[in-house]
Amino acid sequence: MIYETKILKPNKEGINEAAKLLKSGEVVAIPTETVYGLAADALNEEAVVKIFKAKGRPQDNPLIVHIADFEKIYNYAQEVPKVALKLAERFWPGPLTMVLPKKDIVPKITSGGLETIGIRLPSNEVARKIIRLSGTALAAPSANLSGSPSPTCAAHVFDDMNGRIPAIVDGGSCDVGVESTVVSFEGNAIRLLRPGFISIEDLKEVSEEVIADDGILHKVDPGKKVLSPGMKYKHYSPKARVIIVEGSLESFISYVSKHNSEKTYSMIFDSDKNLFPFKNLTYGDTSLSQAHEVFDKLREFDKLGAEIVFVRCPQKEGVGLAVYNRLLRAAGFEVITL
Ligand code: AMP
Ligand code: MG
Numbered sequence: 001m002i003y004e005t006k007i008l009k010p011n012k013e014g015i016n017e018a019a020k021l022l023k024s025g026e027v028v029a030i031p032t033e034t035v036y037g038l039a040a041d042a043l044n045e046e047a048v049v050k051i052f053k054a055k056g057r058p059q060d061n062p063l064i065v066h067i068a069d070f071e072k073i074y075n076y077a078q079e080v081p082k083v084a085l086k087l088a089e090r091f092w093p094g095p096l097t098m099v100l101p102k103k104d105i106v107p108k109i110t111s112g113g114l115e116t117i118g119i120r121l122p123s124n125e126v127a128r129k130i131i132r133l134s135g136t137a138l139a140a141p142s143a144n145l146s147g148s149p150s151p152t153c154a155a156h157v158f159d160d161m162n163g164r165i166p167a168i169v170d171g172g173s174c175d176v177g178v179e180s181t182v183v184s185f186e187g188n189a190i191r192l193l194r195p196g197f198i199s200i201e202d203l204k205e206v207s208e209e210v211i212a213d214d215g216i217l218h219k220v221d222p223g224k225k226v227l228s229p230g231m232k233y234k235h236y237s238p239k240a241r242v243i244i245v246e247g248s249l250e251s252f253i254s255y256v257s258k259h260n261s262e263k264t265y266s267m268i269f270d271s272d273k274n275l276f277p278f279k280n281l282t283y284g285d286t287s288l289s290q291a292h293e294v295f296d297k298l299r300e301f302d303k304l305g306a307e308i309v310f311v312r313c314p315q316k317e318g319v320g321l322a323v324y325n326r327l328l329r330a331a332g333f334e335v336i337t338l
Contacts, residue, residue, distance in 0.1 A: 006167045007154060010126040018169050019133035027051055029143040029157045031171025033124045034095045034179050034196065035150040035295070036157045037066070037140030038165070042076075045107045048139050052109075054164040057146040062112030063139040064097050064180065065119045068131035076106050076117055076137060081185050086206045093123035095176055095197040099184035099228075110139045120180055126171045142179060143168075149236045149295040149330070152177050156299060177292035178322045182228060192216065193228035195322040197291065216325055219333045235329035238298045240265070240306040242331040246313040247338030249275065255338055256310055263307035267297055272312065279304075287320035294323055298330055 008014035010031065018028045025047040027040045038054060040047035042065045052059055065076060070088060073080055077100040080088075084098050102117040111117050119137075122128060131138050142150040143157045151157040154170035161168065181196030181203075189209035192200060195216055203210045213227060220226050240263075245252055249272055256266055256278050266280040270289075273282055281300055283293045301309050311331070314323045328335070 002163050003166045005162050008167050008169045010171045015129050018130050022134040027165045029168040032122045032127045033175045036143040038143040039138040039140040042110050042137040042139035045109050048109045055146045060112050063141050065117050066138045066140050068128040083207050092121040095180040097180045097182045149298040152295050195325050199318045236326045237330045238302045240301050240309045242309045244311045244313050244331050244335045251338040265306040265309050267311040290314050290323045291319050
């Protein structure tokens, strides 16, 4: 189906219209504090199928279920372990998704065929109002075409979803800029499946036992069963070939000078700008600003017609781990260490 995609304001009228569309089984892109989400009624199979179609997403890749009030967790999760309660108390509302055994009311299409759901209570007020008004939980993956960089403003969503969905609620630019931290539980231990704004250091405040899953920094074998299915796909990628280059600014400059061509660009730190003699876009100096800018800049390279993008390797601590994780996938794990 081809839609005329409307841009709705995040005011009462826009929120009402979004909720009405969601209630009628349609898909609407909504702002959250992480990235824009492509939302539909998580309990309505036909509506959820529309999300997969609009994104072109493989159906074994589960969707995160968004709620607006903590108590609703018991409608969808069979049990909530103590550690999960502590995490919710500390980090909800916020950019944290918890994987828990699901109740039958959640259709398998939503959970990618798994017996678990990823559930999250976002802090974005507009998102919460829309969830409440729609009277259900909203399944919402990132609102990009499958494989491309996640959208952090309404214009990114429009570029990917124009004609594919009836409406986008424009809530401005997303605060965090990378997707939520995803965790599961093993007794008292927390397993980190996908890094995000809530860092390993943050999680350790709640449980000393935090296990970082292998899939965060390593390529998953195509045939292998994975705990976080999203991790096995090439992701977050612009059309250009992206290569992460690890080393000092001097060695980076010398590397790029040897491999430069007309359609080669670099993604560098703000503080490199004055010393860097080749075509570039900057993505901040701190991990926070890099998280905020990374997807926007990856999209920008497409507009510039870049064929190769060399990326200065970010810090890997705190939120930086999330930035590095996304860049690794954008690069198809191509990293050069100088
Ligand atoms: P996205 O919605 O595009 O941010 O992707 C959601 C990601 O959350 C998936 O690709 C998985 O990696 C993870 N996820 C969601 N639900 C589950 C689940 N039930 N079990 C494991 N991982 C999940
Ligand atoms: Mg996504």
